[in-house]
Amino acid sequence: MATPPVEPFQDLSDQEVERRILAARASLGDQTIILGHHYQAEAVIRFADVIGDSYELAKKAAQSSARLIVFCGVHFMAESADILTRDDQTVVMPDLDAGCPMADMASRGEVEGAWVQLAELGRPDDLFLPVTYINSQADVKAFCGAHGGITCTSANAPKALRWALERRPKILFLPDQHLGRNTALAQGFRPEEIALWQPHLPLGGNTREGLARARILLWNGHCHVHSRFAVEHVAQARRDHPGAKVIVHPECCHEVVAASDLAGSTGVIVKVVKEAPAGSAWVIGTEVNLVSRLAREEPGKTILPLVSSMCPNMYKNSARDLLHVVENPGRINVVKVSGDVREPARLALQRMLDL
Numbered sequence: 001m002a003t004p005p006v007e008p009f010q011d012l013s014d015q016e017v018e019r020r021i022l023a024a025r026a027s028l029g030d031q032t033i034i035l036g037h038h039y040q041a042e043a044v045i046r047f048a049d050v051i052g053d054s055y056e057l058a059k060k061a062a063q064s065s066a067r068l069i070v071f072c073g074v075h076f077m078a079e080s081a082d083i084l085t086r087d088d089q090t091v092v093m094p095d096l097d098a099g100c101p102m103a104d105m106a107s108r109g110e111v112e113g114a115w116v117q118l119a120e121l122g123r124p125d126d127l128f129l130p131v132t133y134i135n136s137q138a139d140v141k142a143f144c145g146a147h148g149g150i151t152c153t154s155a156n157a158p159k160a161l162r163w164a165l166e167r168r169p170k171i172l173f174l175p176d177q178h179l180g181r182n183t184a185l186a187q188g189f190r191p192e193e194i195a196l197w198q199p200h201l202p203l204g205g206n207t208r209e210g211l212a213r214a215r216i217l218l219w220n221g222h223c224h225v226h227s228r229f230a231v232e233h234v235a236q237a238r239r240d241h242p243g244a245k246v247i248v249h250p251e252c253c254h255e256v257v258a259a260s261d262l263a264g265s266t267g268v269i270v271k272v273v274k275e276a277p278a279g280s281a282w283v284i285g286t287e288v289n290l291v292s293r294l295a296r297e298e299p300g301k302t303i304l305p306l307v308s309s310m311c312p313n314m315y316k317n318s319a320r321d322l323l324h325v326v327e328n329p330g331r332i333n334v335v336k337v338s339g340d341v342r343e344p345a346r347l348a349l350q351r352m353l354d355l
């Protein structure tokens with residue numbers, strides 16, 4: 001099928017872009033659903049039928065019967081939506097280049113290499129259960145699914161860890177070391193039971209004894225948006241806004257989580273701040289588009305970013321990109337996960353949805 005010509009959307013006014021998105025959306029009817037992640041810019045998310053974090057949107061995609069799912073988020077989210085939907089449903093993204101650097105920090109080859117090295121301790125499939133954050137490539141999810149493992153999000157990481165440890169004595173947690181460490185420490189693991197796997201070093205930079213001692217082995221990945229937050233920012237926020245509560249995402253490093261009043265997934269941050277009493281003050285350590293939206297939606301509260309940290313990848317999706325995909329439904333920017341990866345990855349995702 002010929003690729004439709006790219007329209008010169010850059011020449012359109014914002015009003016014209018909006019008018020055409022609404023017209024295209026109306027003509028697509030209920031056979032189309034637009035899902036928008038909380039970190040999307042206002043110019044895009046205002047067209048979303050459902051707004052949520054990665055867990056809520058994965059669930060929504062799995063339940064949806066729409067023939068076309070427009071996923072305004074980053075690539076791993078659209079992949080997960082495709083894996084969880086039927087073959088006759090099509091998932092598209094406004095901009096296929098909207099990726100996630102953290103997801104790219106663990107490749108299937110690197111994970112398989114780690115598995116081979118972990119055989120030093122015994123049969124890895126008897127010792128380790130692989131748990132991957134949903135912020136991962138589809139073939140890493142497939143690796144987890146094929147080895148009895150599970151996907152998690154920041155909303156259900158504690159449950160996923162418990163689920164995993166009921167099945168095997170140790171966990172390999174991919175790819176976000178901070179979510180893994182924060183979750184493990186909150187569940188009572190001691191720091192010496194947690195080790196870091198650096199994929200380019202022999203034994204991941206560990207000794208054999210260190211690996212034998214570790215219950216939780218963390219992949220050396222991180223989110224650069226949340227790694228920007230530092231303990232000094234929390235201290236500064238407390239000086240500048242005495243009385244404000246500091247709430248951060250568990251993708252922040254443990255020192256920042258420990259210095260804050262609360263830590264929670266994107267969905268938890270939204271819920272806590274929305275349910276807080278009028279007049280309360282919040283300093284939030286997560287992606288700034290969400291913080292700005294909460295500030296607009298909750299005018300009776302003081303809501304400030306810990307520091308302004310934007311995800312440039314989420315920001316790649318523009319209203320003009322959205323117009324392009326809704327005017328060419330199912331013909332461009334299709335995200336399709338191949339057959340051999342699809343089933344084991346679906347297994348890992350389904351185990352998470354069944355938690």
Ligand code: SF4
Pocket residue numbers: 039074099100101102103135223224225226287311312313314
């Ligand atoms: S905020 Fe971080 S984890 Fe989320 S998409 Fe952006 S880079 Fe990836």
